Amino acid sequence: MKRTHIYIGGEWVRPASTDVVEVENPATEQIIGVVPAAGVTDIDRAVQTAQDALPHWAALSPAQRAAYLDRLWQHLDRRREEIARTVTLELGTPLKTAMAIQAGLPLTVLRSYADLAGDYKFSEWVGHSLVVKEPVGVVGAITPWNYPLHQMIAKVAPALLAGCTVVLKPAELTPFVAYLLTDAVHEAELPAGVFNLVCGHGPVAGAALAAHPGVDMVSFTGSTEVGKQISVFAAATVKKVALELGGKSANIILDDADLTTAVKVGVGNAMLNAGQTCTAWTRMLVPHSRYEEALELAAAAARKYPVGDPTLPDTRLGPVSSARQRASVLAHIDTGLSQGARLVAGADEAPSRGHYVPATVLADVKPDDVVAQEEIFGPVLAVIPYSDDEEAVTIANNSRYGLSGAVWSGNENRALAVAGRLQTGSVDINGAAFNPLAPFGGYKQSGIGRELGRHGLDEFLQIKAIQR
Numbered sequence: 448m449k450r451t452h453i454y455i456g457g458e459w460v461r462p463a464s465t466d467v468v469e470v471e472n473p474a475t476e477q478i479i480g481v482v483p484a485a486g487v488t489d490i491d492r493a494v495q496t497a498q499d500a501l502p503h504w505a506a507l508s509p510a511q512r513a514a515y516l517d518r519l520w521q522h523l524d525r526r527r528e529e530i531a532r533t534v535t536l537e538l539g540t541p542l543k544t545a546m547a548i549q550a551g552l553p554l555t556v557l558r559s560y561a562d563l564a565g566d567y568k569f570s571e572w573v574g575h576s577l578v579v580k581e582p583v584g585v586v587g588a589i590t591p592w593n594y595p596l597h598q599m600i601a602k603v604a605p606a607l608l609a610g611c612t613v614v615l616k617p618a619e620l621t622p623f624v625a626y627l628l629t630d631a632v633h634e635a636e637l638p639a640g641v642f643n644l645v646c647g648h649g650p651v652a653g654a655a656l657a658a659h660p661g662v663d664m665v666s667f668t669g670s671t672e673v674g675k676q677i678s679v680f681a682a683a684t685v686k687k688v689a690l691e692l693g694g695k696s697a698n699i700i701l702d703d704a705d706l707t708t709a710v711k712v713g714v715g716n717a718m719l720n721a722g723q724t725c726t727a728w729t730r731m732l733v734p735h736s737r738y739e740e741a742l743e744l745a746a747a748a749a750r751k752y753p754v755g756d757p758t759l760p761d762t763r764l765g766p767v768s769s770a771r772q773r774a775s776v777l778a779h780i781d782t783g784l785s786q787g788a789r790l791v792a793g794a795d796e797a798p799s800r801g802h803y804v805p806a807t808v809l810a811d812v813k814p815d816d817v818v819a820q821e822e823i824f825g826p827v828l829a830v831i832p833y834s835d836d837e838e839a840v841t842i843a844n845n846s847r848y849g850l851s852g853a854v855w856s857g858n859e860n861r862a863l864a865v866a867g868r869l870q871t872g873s874v875d876i877n878g879a880a881f882n883p884l885a886p887f888g889g890y891k892q893s894g895i896g897r898e899l900g901r902h903g904l905d906e907f908l909q910i911k912a913i914q915r
Contacts, residue, residue: 448480448536450622453489453646454629456496457639463488468619468646473539473766473802474757482622485647487655490614493643494661497585497612500640505582505610512608513564515637520557522631527554530596530627537621538592539765539802540720541757548720549624553600556883556899560604567904575915580908582610583687584663587656589649589677590625591669592618592768593723593824598691599628601887601898602666607641609907611664614643616656618669620768622646649673660684664907667691670822671848671892689896689906691725691888693822694850697843698728699865701836702736704855704877710741712878713853714748714828718806721767722776722826726851726873730812730819731830732839738832742791745808745830749792752806752826766802767825773802776825783809783818783829793827814842822848836865844870849890851875872897
């Protein structure tokens with residue numbers, strides 16, 4: 448796999464920079480290809496092209512822009528299997544999961560935005576004022592590696608529907624799926640300059656894009672620490688910033704819950720995508736009265752996630768994304784054990800090749816322990832006991848993050864009451880399914896703004912009031 452060009456102005460062009468990014472298969476540790484690493488000159492060119500394309504694109508009706516999204520959906524839909532295989536190769540997501548989530552979810556989100564144009568109010572009368580929603584302008588979209596295409600679509604689709612033009616900088620670890628998206632954009636014949644792709648290193652290309660005076664908004668998904676840096680870069684020109692950052696979500700299992708189901712689903716959630724999910728329920732809160740039973744169930748559930756070759760159909764747990772990520776995860780586990788945690792699952796030996804981490808469950812974790820406070824981003828679950836509902840809520844809210852969470856109970860009203868007290872952007876009750884139309888985003892240091900659905904579209908619009 449090799450790509451030598453970036454995409455600017457509706458054409459594949461050679462970058463000014465001669466630097467490249469090597470892409471590794473984390474399951475084999477083999478280099479599977481290279482892509483260009485754009486420099487500051489390339490970012491300047493892409494932003495200028497997006498600025499030039501903005502007036503024409505913004506002048507189209509929402510229905511016309513939605514028609515382009517529909518065509519893009521059709522060209523991406525034909526690539527479902529190729530998308531899944533590509534993400535499996537460059538990220539290590541098991542192929543079955545990649546088909547359902549890495550390929551399927553982005554298409555669902557794209558479809559939702561193509562359909563939204565018909566009933567979204569881009570203008571309305573409020574008394575004697577006409578309130579108009581207009582595109583923010585040029586959007587710099589900087590996306591992560593854990594759900595690469597989903598995060599690209601969650602930014603690109605609403606930005607385009609809003610009438611913005613986009614410069615996309617994907618993560619270095621997973622750039623090839625961004626090229627598949629761009630191939631589909633090219634085949635869908637979006638107007639030149641509306642969508643531009645510049646791969647590259649975050650400290651160079653990402654920083655240049657976030658700081659660029661020609662960019663009107665930065666939409667970033669990634670770690671909280673990098674999100675803070677993005678905010679600083681953007682502040683120089685007071686550009687709008689949308690941040691979807693880290694999480695340390697609590698899964699509260701109340702004493703009247705179906706414990707077997709709650710623990711089984713909770714472990715599966717924590718192990719999804721090798722634990723590399725910002726919304727993962729990585730803290731399982733269990734009442735003292737059911738604690739030992741829950742630990743037995745969690746250990747048994749974790750054993751059903753042996754690591755394996757992600758290309759095989761029965762594999763449920765692939766590698767983490769890189770050697771650096773594996774080292775970080777293992778260091779966190781060691782820290783947890785040194786602070787008194789008990790290992791109830793995760794002693795299995797990993798393959799000698801590949802960045803594998805066994806499914807790990809840590810018991811007797813204290814609320815202030817490192818493994819209960821820091822986002823580990825690996826297949827590691829911390830189990831924490833509590834006395835009553837009040838203490839469970841206190842423990843859950845004892846975090847600088849506030850992205851997601853879960854509550855399990857045999858009484859829906861009780862679950863709703865607890866969910867309402869959690870300081871987090873979303874809460875799932877009794878394993879409720881993910882809703883791609885609902886707003887997604889976090890409280891506290893988990894981010895600023897929302898993605899998905901109408902609220903996600905709002906982020907890329909600015910409001911004008913015209914009085915008569």
